[in-house]
Amino acid sequence: MGKRAKAAARKLAAAAPAVKIDALLRLAGLLESREADILAANAR
16 A cells, blocks of 8 residues: 555656645545544544
């Protein structure tokens, strides 16, 4: 997973500003939609 994250970070760094904003907004939406699952996993 770490290797995939590094590769994605490199691609995002080279992306246009609008692409970066879109990616961050999508990631924020995913985090919000999975909030309960994330909090439950962190509580274990």
